[in-house]
Each structure stands twice: as C-alpha cells, then as structure tokens.
Amino acid sequence: MKVTIGGPLKVAFRPWVEGLENIPAEGPAILASNHLSFSDSFFLPAVLDRKVTFIAKAEYFTTPGVKGRLTAAFFKGVGQLPVDRSGGRGAGEAAIKSGTDVLERGELFGIYPEGTRSPDGRLYRGKPGGLARVALASGAPVIPVAMIDTEKIQPPGKVMPKLMRPGIRIGRPLDFGRYQGMEHDRFVLRALTDEVMYEIMKLSGQEYVDMYATAAKRQIAEAAKAEKEQARKKKELSDRVGRTLSRGVGAWPSASGS
Missing domain, CATH: 1.20.5 (Single alpha-helices involved in coiled-coils or other helix-helix interfaces)
Known part of the structure; x- marks a missing residue:
C-alpha cells in the first residue's frame, strides 16, 4: 500500500526533502512534526524508505458501509493506527501505549505534538502528555520534522488537493536520555516538549504561538x-x-x- 500511494504522490506533487540522512536505517525513532494539513500523514511516509506509524481517530476505522470499509483499508495501508480519543485520560494512555508498542518493535512512530492541525499556519504550543511520555517510556530518539506548504495543498475543509510542491525538513535526532526515570515530572515533560517545538520552529520558519x-x-x-x-x-x-x-x-x- 505504501508503494501504491507513495509513488503517485511523489510523481504528482514532487515533494522536496532535506535531512533524509537524519532518519536511521533501522531501530526505533519518534518523528515529531508540525501539523498543517490532513495530507501530512501521507507526504512524510511517501518520502521515506521505512514505514511510519501515526495515530488516527478510531472513527476512520469504524464508519459503516462501503465507504467506511474503504477508508479503514486506506488508513491501515498507510500506517495509521486507530485510537479512540474520546475518552479523556484513558484515551491518552491508549495513545501512549500504542506509540511505545510501535517503538518496541524497532519501528518509526510519527506524532504531532500540537495535538491538532494548525488553524492558521502558525506553530502552536506542544502538548507534553503524548510526545514526552512516549519518548521517556521508550528511550527512542526524537527527530523533529517540519512540513512546508502542505496547508496550501489541502486546506481544512477542502476535498480536492491543489497540485504544488510541498517541502519536508528533517532535523537531527534529539537524545533525552538525561531525563530517563523522570516521566512523571511535569516540568521535565514540559521542557522536553518545548525543546522539540523549538527545533520544529527553526526548521519550519513558522511564527510560534505560546498557546x-x-x-x-x-x-x-x-x-x-x-x-x-x-x-x-x-x-x-x-x-x-x-x-x-x-x-x-x-x-x-x-x-x-x-
């Protein structure tokens, strides 16, 4: 499925990429990216040789009917992992467990620290409950990623994408081994998240909003x-x-x- 979708995406949109050498050839790593468009989860895996697993809303996998089954098959094919995010704290724990399971298998796990798509193209404050806890629980390096111009290709609410070149900048891996054993310290979780968001801001050139x-x-x-x-x-x-x-x-x- 990755070949089926990734190939046409690269041919049609010709995304440019910087920093591919920062993706390890093997072993676990967390790809922490800004989130501008629904298509971010497709463009990033399309330019990588390795599979990337993202968390997606469970509704994408449980919608009834033919369209629902096709949607579920599509999301599974591109490495999306269903998580019910409607249950508050329980949903957050499920997402963290899913992420650590992916990393324990030695794979790449993708996450959007902002928690949702940017409403206006700016970079918003990262949520510490997901990224930081998965990073500390797994010990995997965090690789900052910046998606460029994907919001112009498919703005929220638009079904048909506009043909133009998006960009992807991949930063150097960040090691947070110094924080091991401190995953319950909210100040550590905040510091780790802010450090990653700062690297994403440098890569993306976005205006940062502290909310x-x-x-x-x-x-x-x-x-x-x-x-x-x-x-x-x-x-x-x-x-x-x-x-x-x-x-x-x-x-x-x-x-x-x-």
Whole structure:
C-alpha cells in the first residue's frame, strides 16, 4: 500500500526533502512534526524508505458501509493506527501505549505534538502528555520534522488537493536520555516538549504561538460566531429601518393633493 500511494504522490506533487540522512536505517525513532494539513500523514511516509506509524481517530476505522470499509483499508495501508480519543485520560494512555508498542518493535512512530492541525499556519504550543511520555517510556530518539506548504495543498475543509510542491525538513535526532526515570515530572515533560517545538520552529520558519492550537480554534470559532451574530443584528436593524421608512413615505400626502 505504501508503494501504491507513495509513488503517485511523489510523481504528482514532487515533494522536496532535506535531512533524509537524519532518519536511521533501522531501530526505533519518534518523528515529531508540525501539523498543517490532513495530507501530512501521507507526504512524510511517501518520502521515506521505512514505514511510519501515526495515530488516527478510531472513527476512520469504524464508519459503516462501503465507504467506511474503504477508508479503514486506506488508513491501515498507510500506517495509521486507530485510537479512540474520546475518552479523556484513558484515551491518552491508549495513545501512549500504542506509540511505545510501535517503538518496541524497532519501528518509526510519527506524532504531532500540537495535538491538532494548525488553524492558521502558525506553530502552536506542544502538548507534553503524548510526545514526552512516549519518548521517556521508550528511550527512542526524537527527530523533529517540519512540513512546508502542505496547508496550501489541502486546506481544512477542502476535498480536492491543489497540485504544488510541498517541502519536508528533517532535523537531527534529539537524545533525552538525561531525563530517563523522570516521566512523571511535569516540568521535565514540559521542557522536553518545548525543546522539540523549538527545533520544529527553526526548521519550519513558522511564527510560534505560546498557546494550544485547540484553544486557538475555539477563539477563532467564537470570533466567527460573534461576527455572524453581529451581521445578523445589523441586517435586522437595516430591515427594520427600511420598513419604517417605507411606511412613512406611504403616509406622506402627495404634491397634487396638498
């Protein structure tokens, strides 16, 4: 499936890559990437010789019907791992367990520290609960990755991609052996995550925002809702004034009858 999908992707989009030499030929490693587009999980594996396993929403694998089965087969084929993320802390533990299992098999595990796609192309604060805990539990090196321009190819909500060249920059592996045994220290988890996000920022050239992307999405949604409500009230006022003026004009005496 990787050959089937990866080949056409490389031919159609011709992604450029820097730093391929930083991917180990064998052994476990964590690829920590920024997240600009749904297609990130396809472009990164397409340019690598080794399989990369990402975590995906369980809904992609459980949707009924023919379309649901095809979607599930596609995601399994490109190395997506189903995890139910609706259960709060339990979901987080399941994701960490899935990641460490992949690494224990000596494979590559891909993760997006921001936790969700960037709503505006900027780089947001990394969540320490996933990346840092998997890194410390496994002892695997963390390789920072920057996806470039993938949000322009397939913005959120768009089905048909635009043909253009995305880029991928792969940084040098980061060793966090100095933190072994400290996976329950929240300050260590925060420091490790911030160090990785800083490396991703240098690779991507993105503006960094010191807040979570989920919070930014809420703010954007609330602002859009407020703007829509303001526009509705403005239209109501305009319509009301129009009706008042119309009634007033109809009540005025005509020039011939004065």
